[in-house]
Amino acid sequence: MVKSRKSKEKEKEEVCQTIEIHPDIVKKVQENTPSEESLNKLAEFFKIMGDQTRIKILYALFNAGEMCVCDISYVLGKTQSAISHQLRILRQAKLVKFRKEGKVVFYSLNDEHVKEILDVGYSHIKEE
Amino acid sequence: MVKSRKSKEKEKEEVCQTIEIHPDIVKKVQENTPSEESLNKLAEFFKIMGDQTRIKILYALFNAGEMCVCDISYVLGKTQSAISHQLRILRQAKLVKFRKEGKVVFYSLNDEHVKEILDVGYSHIKEE
DNA sequence: TAAACATATGAACAACTATTCATATAAATT
């Protein structure tokens, strides 16, 4: 069912004419791609990192080590409510952990990866 | 203006009573945080990674090396239009590059970082 | 040059999300 348009080059047959696709490429891609569930989780993870407020919270926690909600609100210039809502999301994603001391709740990064990912992202946006 | 509630431990004064914050912590965070512009770009970058379709495209390109739009559509089971729209976003973010050969447009990853970031993200979601 | 094809794109719509506002909970202070 596959019609290769050109075979000048050996591996260049993945052309897509009349809705027919070269099966080798398709197979290769399908085999090496993580499961649907993993891809879901991965997208979900990046989605959580993809918000300015949350990025700022993560950077603040990295620099301070540990901060209470009120401090974060002050530093970021956002309402306590907005910060609390975002902290809940970060908590559920297990990107931050917390510790209660009386009324005050201290948040900190939960994971070595978080800074690592921020760094890789940073070096990407800083390149050119 | 700052009232430290407790000084049992030296560095634990970042408590936030009556809207007053310990200035040392605030200063430290403010000095070490990337510029507003960088944080914007960073959030924007992660936002782009935070979509299942786009993640799948990136994985497919990584595995195949190079793919035309129609191939991608077929592998991901999405319409050509949906894929084209997402490719435009990936293009604008410089995550993919393209090469035209007649009618066909071949896309590939533009950046070493892309796979690196996918990997770091993957190892995060695979941990527990 | 007309038809077929691969890709791109604008508009519309539905789904999602971040913030605000009001209020709840829970701990500390008076």
Place this chain on the structure above:
DNA sequence: AATTTATATGAATAGTTGTTCATATGTTTA
């Protein structure tokens, strides 16, 4: 016990985003 303080959370809203549909662009083939 009542008040103050720190944080959490539900509901409402405004803004954003991904997909679909229709169509445009540009290339190849007949």
